[in-house]
Amino acid sequence: MSQTRHVPVMLQRCLDMLAPAISEPGAVVVDCTLGLGGHSEALLTQFPEVRLIGLDRDKEALRLSGERLAPFGDRATLVHAVYDELPEVLQKLGVPRVQGVLFDLGVSSMQLDEADRGFAYAQDAPLDMRMDQSAGVSAAEVLNTYAPGELVRILRQYGEEKQAKRIVSAVVRERDKEPFSNSARLVELIRDALPQAAKRTGGNPAKRTFQALRIEVNGELDSVEAAIPAAVKAISVGGRVVVMSYQSLEDRIVKQVFAAGAANTAPAGLPVVPERYQPRLKLLTRGAELPTEEEVAENRRAAPARLRGAQRIREEEAE
Numbered sequence: 001m002s003q004t005r006h007v008p009v010m011l012q013r014c015l016d017m018l019a020p021a022i023s024e025p026g027a028v029v030v031d032c033t034l035g036l037g038g039h040s041e042a043l044l045t046q047f048p049e050v051r052l053i054g055l056d057r058d059k060e061a062l063r064l065s066g067e068r069l070a071p072f073g074d075r076a077t078l079v080h081a082v083y084d085e086l087p088e089v090l091q092k093l094g095v096p097r098v099q100g101v102l103f104d105l106g107v108s109s110m111q112l113d114e115a116d117r118g119f120a121y122a123q124d125a126p127l128d129m130r131m132d133q134s135a136g137v138s139a140a141e142v143l144n145t146y147a148p149g150e151l152v153r154i155l156r157q158y159g160e161e162k163q164a165k166r167i168v169s170a171v172v173r174e175r176d177k178e179p180f181s182n183s184a185r186l187v188e189l190i191r192d193a194l195p196q197a198a199k200r201t202g203g204n205p206a207k208r209t210f211q212a213l214r215i216e217v218n219g220e221l222d223s224v225e226a227a228i229p230a231a232v233k234a235i236s237v238g239g240r241v242v243v244m245s246y247q248s249l250e251d252r253i254v255k256q257v258f259a260a261g262a263a264n265t266a267p268a269g270l271p272v273v274p275e276r277y278q279p280r281l282k283l284l285t286r287g288a289e290l291p292t293e294e295e296v297a298e299n300r301r302a303a304p305a306r307l308r309g310a311q312r313i314r315e316e317e318a319e
Contacts, residue, residue, distance in 0.1 A: 008038035009302040010291050014102060014242050015046055017284055017309045021240040022100040025049040029100035030090075030234070032083035032227065037065030039102055044072045053098070054078045055089060057132040057218075082132075084226035090234060097236040103243040105224065105250050124184035129210075129217045139213040143186070144179040148172050158221070158249065159212030166193045167209060183210075211247065224250050228257040232281065235312045240284065242309040251288060251306045258283055258310045280316065284309035 008014075022029045022043075027050050031040045034054035044052055052075060056062050062078055069076040081089050083103065090098065127140040143151070148168050155164035170193040171180070180186055187206045194205050215221055224245075231241045245251040261281030266273045288306035296303045 008042070009104065009244060009299065009305045010289075010295065010307055011039065011042055013289065013307060014039060014104075014244065015042060017242045017307075018043070018100045018102065018240055019047075021235075021238055021311070022047050022050050024099070027051070027099040028053065028095055029102065030055065030086065030098050030231075031102050032086060032231070033102075033104045034065050034078065035061055035104065037068040039104060040065065040076065041068055043102075044069065044075055050075070050100075052076045053089065053093065053095070055081045055083055055086070057082045059132070059134065082223055084223040084230065086227060086230045086234060097239070098234050099236060099239045101231040101235060101239075101241045103227070103231070103241075103245075105220075105243065105245045124182055127180055127183055127186065127213075129214045131218050136217065136219075139217050140180050142213055142216055143171055144175050154216045155209055155212045157212075158215040159208035159210075160248070161208040161212060163194050166195075169193075215249075221249055221253065224253050228254055232257065232261055232310070232312070233316065237312050237315060240309060240311045242284075242307070244305050244307050246304045246306070251308070254308050255288070258308060261310060275314070278314060280312060280314055281310040282313045284311055 018029065021027070027047070029043055029047075029050050029052055031043065031052060031054045034040060034056040035058075037054070040052055040054050043050060052069075052072075054065065054069070054076060056065070056078075057080070059080060062080055066078055069078070077093065079089050079093075086101075090096070127138060127143065129139040130136050142154075146154070151168045151171065152164045155161040155167060161167065167190055170189050171186075174180070174185075174189055186209070187204075190206045190209055228241070228243065235241060243254045245254055258281060262279045262283050264273060264277060264279055266277035270277075285308050288308050290307075291302040291305050
């Protein structure tokens with residue numbers, strides 16, 4: 001398998017945003033979504049003094065990125081963990097504070113490209129979708145065993161799928177005849193279940209359902225909700241958190257956490273705002289930054305990317 005095929009999205013922009021925080025000797029940066037190691041390799045190369053901690057829940061990704069980052073020796077420490085386990089990982093490694101944290105959320109190119117993982121709707125594969133194939137329930141189990149009302153909720157909430165009820169009633173009818181095991185059957189069922197008008201908009205009609213199943217199988221939004229505040233807490237003053245998300249639900253969580261940290265929390269009417277009410281974060285992006293047209297033309301997977309960054313400007317108050 002070629003490791004060169006994956007082009008990290010908005011790579012230089014991520015590096016530039018982290019640079020002021022991680023250029024000093026002794027700086028530690030955490031790549032919370034190691035994947036094939038593209039961002040990590042660039043960080044270790046561009047910042048020769050930096051020490052990197054890389055997390056991934058996918059053991060195959062860890063193996064491949066381990067090979068790629070081997071030339072950097074003990075500057076890179078790779079850990080099998082979900083990114084919301086960041087506080088435990090840092091504690092175990094004896095690293096109280098870090099200077100940079102990078103998240104590249106969403107499915108890695110490797111998972112999309114390996115047919116037998118079942119992430120992609122464009123090719124037939126077992127309906128698995130687990131990022132860590134050693135744990136949890138598969139997408140097939142979700143489809144075959146969840147109550148209809150729960151499936152409708154997942155498709156609406158995680159896939160923003162307006163036709164959730166139609167799709168779920170077709171799934172329930174079909175799973176009673178034979179349980180789902182492969183993606184092609186599900187894609188066909190969704191095509192048949194949707195009204196003509198719904199098929200004409202927004203790419204493959206199965207896209208939203210596959211996104212919803214993937215988020216449910218991997219508990220992605222729960223992980224993001226826990227991980228972003230944990231990352232903010234882990235950085236020292238002057239440290240930076242940079243997050244790239246690929247769908248509106250994740251981006252909304254990042255936006256809310258950053259906005260809360262950058263807000264003045266003083267009660268109204270105070271003539272002078274005491275230190276404890278001052279913002280803890282400074283936003284590094286106005287809204288979310290988007291990839292350039294050139295980048296999208298070169299790498300279609302960059303199209304939905306949304307980049308946000310924040311810098312810690314003062315310590316947390318003692319809890």
